[in-house]
Amino acid sequence: MKTLILGFDSFDPAVFERMAGQNLLPNFQKFANQGGYSRLDVCSPPQTEVSWTSIATGADPGGHGIFDFVHRDPATYAPFVSILPTKKGIAGEQFVPPYTAKTFFEEAAALGYPATALWWPAMFPARPELPVMTLPGLGTPDIRGQLGVGTLFTSENETKPKTSVAKLEPEGRNRFTAALPGPQTAGREGPRTIVLPLSLEVIDGKLARLTIDKTQVDLRLGEWSEIVELKFKAGMLLNIHAITKFILTSLNGTVRLYALPLQIHPAHTIWHYSSSGSFAKKLWNEVGPYLTLGWPQDTTGLEEGCITDEQFLDLCAKIFERRIQILLHLMKNFDEGVLASIFDDLDRVQHMFFHDRMDIVEDWYKRLDRFVGDVSAKVEAWGGKYRYLILSDHGFSDFRKKAHVNRWLDDNGYLVMKNGGNDLSGVDWGKTKAYAVGLNSVYLNIAGREGQGIVQANDIDGLLADLKTKLSAWKDEDGNTVVEKVRLKHEIYSGPYTRFGPDLLIGYASGFRASSETGLGKVPAESLEPNRDHWGADHCMDADIVPGVIFANRDLTDFGGISFRDIPFLAIGKHLDQSHLKPPTQAAGEGQKNLEERLKGLGYL
Structure with a gap:
């Protein structure tokens, strides 16, 4: 072979x-x-982590267990990152493989x-x-255990929604100092962020010299450095190694330096x-x-x-x-x-x-x-x-409008918020029939499955049919169809993980996609919003599109229609037997703040 x-x-x-x-x-x-x-x-859904896993295994999400970027713990409704699950043990929180299918x-x-x-x-x-x-x-x-955001060093007072910002403090003529925030370690008073001091010497209008962790790097304006190796001292006998790249982006009045997210050093990794x-x-x-x-x-x-x-x-x-x-x-x-x-x-x-x-x-x-x-x-x-x-x-496909699914569910009587809430922590579960977490997923609030479920078994099919009909009829103010197709999990999934998957998969029409707020379980004020982001195209729509x-x-x-299920056969000449899979257990959810911190670097959310 x-x-x-x-x-x-x-x-x-x-x-x-x-x-x-x-x-x-x-x-x-x-x-x-x-x-x-x-x-x-x-x-379905055609998300990167879902699709490549289905290609590698020849199985749909019901067979490998990755349904969306964000899953939820049904007992607590707490969302968690599907591709970066963790478990707590004697050694603290550890990453675990997101799937075990062959x-x-x-x-x-x-x-x-x-x-x-x-x-x-x-x-x-x-x-x-x-x-x-x-x-x-x-x-x-x-190296922080998150999906990664960079750090902006600036001589001005600036803030960014996700990116970490550090002030460049002047120290003499044409010289600035700052601190690069690194990984966190446990301290007596809680988590402690380890930092590395750095200095930046402006040599002329197009060149500056960066000094960090005993390393000097000459930076030309607008050009990426080579990969820089860094070392954070986490204790008497423990160093955490990291790699990054720097780029000098401004020397005209305001001095700005940008660093990529601090990444695992493949030769010195703790994971x-x-x-x-x-x-x-x-x-x-x-x-x-x-x-x-x-x-x-x-x-x-x-x-x-x-x-x-x-x-x-x-x-x-x-x-x-x-x-x-x-x-x-x-x-x-x-x-x-x-x-x-x-x-x-x-x-x-x-x-x-x-x-x-x-x-x-x-x-x-x-x-x-x-x-x-x-x-x-x-x-x-x-x-x-x-x-x-x-x-x-x-x-x-193009992504022109953001769909706030939880707002739509609220507007149509399926989800009820308490006064002042804007995410799942503010939902009145005693009155809620359905909720959205992830970019294509809708869950029913089923009694005996969800922690505060109210939908009884004999009401599930009728509720699913009602949701499917109304979501399929959703249109924007110009009469454009928002949802191309609604798929029920038992129609498209098979395997031991199916019962953990979303009850409905929303396949958006071209031009529409769930908002990042929907992915995180939030409930904004409107059901649709123009997408004015630089991120103006996507693929988390309907799989047929x-x-x-x-x-x-x-x-x-002569092969006929080819799907992800055929790739193992085309790659190695045989289909895979997934019958070894054991009944899965659910990962624990994480708090909203932790979830958003971990997902900051993922552009979808």
């Missing part, structure tokens, strides 16, 4: 087909000319072949007991970052330093004006190039097994530019096409039989 898989997050079939028709993507078109292209039916990587390893997964979502923390080499993707936290640990360290030493955050392309920094469009795109390009170098390095000695790599820069670029700068988006499709040409040239030199797949987890793609070095025309 020899299988190479390239995963291009959010590669959209409509964009490909249009550009290929203009002869702009010749290397992808070669596959199509030989019958090796098809649209890919993706799971992947085709595990199956290949069980057959005696080496298997490697690079930047695949929902693979943090690593599972050392599995013989699969991994570098995790989406879901990998920063199970990769499997095995030596694999990550070896790549660091042999190829070069690489960012480790699950969402390293800093959309939050761009959204909040900490960096410019050009600086964001430059960051994406640097991440992409280093990942290419790592993949090509591994391909040199790839003789058998499965080697798969996810490239997610296109997803981040489309979130920020799909709605108004299609020229930038098309440039990235051309960039991917050139990369495919380079890889294909190496693959075609292989002898013998092999499988070569290129696929995406979903497509893309945003299909993915698959390219293969085989004829796909």
Whole structure:
């Protein structure tokens, strides 16, 4: 067995087909000319962490247990992050794997072949007991255990909604000092934030010298530094290592310096970052330093004006190039097994530019096409039989209006708030029939399941039918349909986790998506709101609106409709047996404040 898989997050079939028709993507078109292209039916909901997990397992969320970015604890209604679950033990709070369903990587390893997964979502923390080499993707936290926000250092008094802001204090002429906040440790009076002092010396109008943790870095205005290694002293015998990049964004009057989120150092990690640990360290030493955050392309920094469009795109390009170098390095000695790599820069670029700068988006499709040409040239030199797949987890669409689902539920009598409440903590559960948490999920307040449930078993089907009818009829002020399709969980899911999933899946129409407030269980004042964010496009709509793609070095025309369920067979020649799964237990919820802190760096929320 020899299988190479390239995963291009959010590669959209409509964009490909249009550009290929203009002869702009010749290397992808070669596959199509030989019958090796098809649209890919993706799971519901078409969220990144859900879809890639379904592709890896061949199972829908009922079989692997990841239904949305945010789940809830039915006993307390407390939301928690699905891709970064935790449990409390003797050693304190620890991260646990978000799912245990078998992947085709595990199956290949069980057959005696080496298997490697690079930047695949929902693979943090690593599972050392599995013989699969991994570098995790989406879901990998920063050193604070959150999904990661950067730090803005500024000589002015500024605030940002999510980004941490630190004041640059003048110390003499053209010299400033500040402190970089790092991880938290337990102190006698509660959690204590460890900081690293830094100084910034302005040399001229385009150059400054940063000194931090005994390291000096010369920064040119508007240019990213190389990866900087830092060390926070957490105790007498404990140091917490981190990595980041800095960029000097202003020297004209106001001095501004920006740092990416503090990320896990793959050679010095306190958590199970990769499997095995030596694999990550070896790549660091042999190829070069690489960012480790699950969402390293800093959309939050761009959204909040900490960096410019050009600086964001430059960051994406640097991440992409280093990942290419790592993949090509591994391909040199790839003789058998499965080697798969996810490239997610296109997803981040489309979130920020799909709605108004299609020229930038098309440039990235051309960039991917050139990369495919380079890889294909190496693959075609292989002898013998092999499988070569290129696929995406979903497509893309405009996101013009935000849907505040809990407000809609309130307006239509399904959810009742106490006076003054604006999130789930303010809900009158004794009068509430349904509530929304996550970007596509609606739950019934069922008696015996929810902590304060009131919906009786014989009323469930009627309530679901009523909700489905009314949600399907939801329109905006211009008469546009908000919801493309409402799906019931028993219609689309199977497997032991189904009972933990949402009762209704809202598939939004093109142009609409749940608001971040809905994802967090909040209840704003209006049911619909124009989206004026830089983040102007998305994929968390109805799965039929945003299909993915698959390219293969085989004829796909006789395969019929291809879905995520078929990928294990196409990758390793067999479907996976998930019958080993044990009845799952629920993770505990977390408070609203903790949830929002942990999710700050995830642009969706």
